[in-house]
Amino acid sequence: TATIKVYSSSGKLVKTLITKQQTPSVIDWNGTDEQNHRVSPGVYLLELKTKEGIYHRTKITLVN
Numbered sequence: 001t002a003t004i005k006v007y008s009s010s011g012k013l014v015k016t017l018i019t020k021q022q023t024p025s026v027i028d029w030n031g032t033d034e035q036n037h038r039v040s041p042g043v044y045l046l047e048l049k050t051k052e053g054i055y056h057r058t059k060i061t062l063v064n
Contacts, residue, residue, distance in 0.1 A: 002054075004029075007045040014039055031062055038064075 004017040004027055014033050019025055033039055041064045048056045 005047045
């Protein structure tokens with residue numbers, strides 16, 4: 001199980017994505033927030049956490 005949280009550049013939580021697959025997978029974020037509203041283009045922070053204790057952060061740029 002892995003959880004990916006998407007944060008705005010100001011640190012606000014935008015969306016939480018969860019996978020329950022045991023094997024590596026691809027998770028698509030469609031550029032929406034928790035209410036399924038489109039978010040603005042810009043830089044976002046992704047935070048990955050797994051139940052095995054893996055933790056990683058990276059920046060992405062969303063373009064529309």
